[in-house]
Amino acid sequence: MILKIKNMATSRCVTFVQDEFYKLGLYDITVELGEVELRENISNEKLQMLNTSLKEGGLELIEDKNTHLIKEIKDAVYDLVHHFDDLPKPNYSEYISQKLNISYTHLSSTFSKGQGISIEKYIIEQRIERVKEFLVYTDLGLNDISFKLNFSSVAHLSNQFKKVTGLTPTFFREQAIRINAKK
Secondary structure (H helix, E strand, C coil): CEEEEECCCCHHHHHHHHHHHHHCCCCCEEEECCEEEECCCCCHHHHHHHHHHHHHCCCEEECCHHHHHHHHHHHHHHHHHHHCCCCCCCCHHHHHHHHHCCCHHHHHHHHHHHHCCCHHHHHHHHHHHHHHHHHHHCCCCHHHHHHHCCCCCHHHHHHHHHHHHCCCHHHHHHHHHHHHHHC
16 A cells, blocks of 8 residues: 655655654555555544544645545445344445446445555445444343344354454354453
């Protein structure tokens, strides 16, 4: 992943930028005037923190059109996964394509190149995050959660959950209850 940085013109800027990345725990980088190459993807949260600290130093991330498009795809997925409970099972690719008014093939290619994973895998990760929220903050059973989030069955939800987290949903809930009981 390559990030472009505005106003980066001196070796002092290179050192400053490198230090800001290190503060965020991002060490596998190459810093040159005007850009930083990361060998790993950076979360949106860290990207925002980075941009804030860069702005304080008189620098700024330059967002290219692909980065902007990826952010729009992520927003569309988030809306679909987190705001549309109890709706019929959505066709994610159709929804995202229509919302952004761009062919899904182009969206998929751009997202995969920029994020290193497919939109489908990202959707699964977001659905599992939503399952975690239900497991921690509600008393809903797996059957209800499965129905609410349009999994084909409890077994399908459990398999997807374990693939992403390495844990069963039941074990995850038990751990969350233990942690909350200690607080």
